[in-house]
Amino acid sequence: MKELSVKEKMIFGNLKDDSVKALLSLNDNLKIESVLMVYRDWITACVSVMVGCPLGCKFCATGKMGFQRNLSSKEIVDQIAFWNNYLQPMKKRVSRLVFMGMGEPFLNWNETQKAIAEISIPGKFNISYQQMTVSTVGIIPEMYKFADLKSKINLAISLHSPFQEKREQIIPIAKKYPLTELMRFCGHYVKLNNRKIFFEYALIDKFNDTFEDIFAIKKLFGSSLFHLNVIVLNPTGGKYKGSGMGRRETFVRALEKYKIPFTIRRSLGKEINAACGQLVTQTAQPSRPEEQNLN
Structure with missing residues (x-):
């Protein structure tokens, strides 16, 4: 098995409770969080694209961390590989993907785009463009570049006030x-x-x-x-x-x-502080999937 660039430090929560959060360590010992969300007909991974975030949105815990660095495309892709390894004992896999974890995708668009290209390779993860969503607070210059791609990737914009x-x-x-x-x-x-x-x-x-x-x-x-x-x-x-x-x-x-x-x-x-706006690196008690049941 290929070595991943993200390694488990702690697991929060249980799959039977619909969501699991992983505290992951990178090769330089910085930490990120990634989330698995279980729905009736699919499993979604919510991945991070940065360590922290520079935008400082007032309702978001990640912004309080400040910004440390962008993730590489490999570190983004490896979050999905990590979750698939985690789910393997139950013969489950990630089937949908949202770029809604730590960081702003359009401020790390080159690496995010590379990750998307790799994820969508036929037969690799079996996640199509239509099953991905990129979320942004509104980095308009990069959004125009995204629009020009005419991609089938879903676009979500953080509005929160008109x-x-x-x-x-x-x-x-x-x-x-x-x-x-x-x-x-x-x-x-x-x-x-x-x-x-x-x-x-x-x-x-x-x-x-x-x-x-x-x-x-x-x-x-x-x-x-x-x-x-x-x-x-x-x-x-x-x-x-x-x-x-x-x-x-x-x-x-x-x-x-x-x-x-x-x-x-x-x-x-x-x-487990894994919902929208709650991701910030911390610690918790481990829980392994072998102890859990999706039914």
């Missing part, structure tokens, strides 16, 4: 790449590719969960190919808190009323 001023408060890079330019790109992308764009929207209590936000989203969404992925903000120890059940239900009913295309996303891995 207002420029509020978006700047939680996503500092939005000052450099404003919402007007981001939405101009989105119009270009759907015209060029005729593919859906997924907008990630973490509900933050009394910050982005009001009727005013609904009306602004409705105005922003100028294409039937724009789709909102709604999830309640996961706890990260910062000042922002997730919306309560009542506010969430009111928000969802308003989305339905105003016919805004949306999906309510399940939040897997909160208990």
Whole structure:
């Protein structure tokens, strides 16, 4: 078996609980985290592209680590190989892939693109472009390059507020790449590719969960190919808190009323700090797949 560039330090959680997180050591002893999410019909790997992240989004634990370095394409690919080795005792494998772990893919696009090319080699991992999703906060110059590829890879954009001023408060890079330019790109992308764009929207209590936000989203969404992925903000120890059940239900009913295309996303891995925005290197008690049961 080929030696991997990522090595297990700790495993968090159990497959029977729908998610597992791995603390992985690199050859220079830096650490990253990678997550496995188990659904009824498939298994998704959430991979990292950086050690830490330079963007400092206010609701994301990874940003608090700061940025140490980009991952190589091999270190990205080897996260999938690691998870397939982990799943092998149960005769399971990774079947979908999201670039939503540590780091911003479009700030390490050369290595991420190399990794995607290797992952998609027929017969290697059996993960097609359509089964991959690249997530970004909106690094617009690289996004135009991505659009020009006319790839079948899914694109997800961290929106989190339909207002420029509020978006700047939680996503500092939005000052450099404003919402007007981001939405101009989105119009270009759907015209060029005729593919859906997924907008990630973490509900933050009394910050982005009001009727005013609904009306602004409705105005922003100028294409039937724009789709909102709604999830309640996961706890990260910062000042922002997730919306309560009542506010969430009111928000969802308003989305339905105003016919805004949306999906309510399940939040897997909160208990092991493996959910969206929670990845930050730490330690936990090990748990091996031989002790677990997917049924």
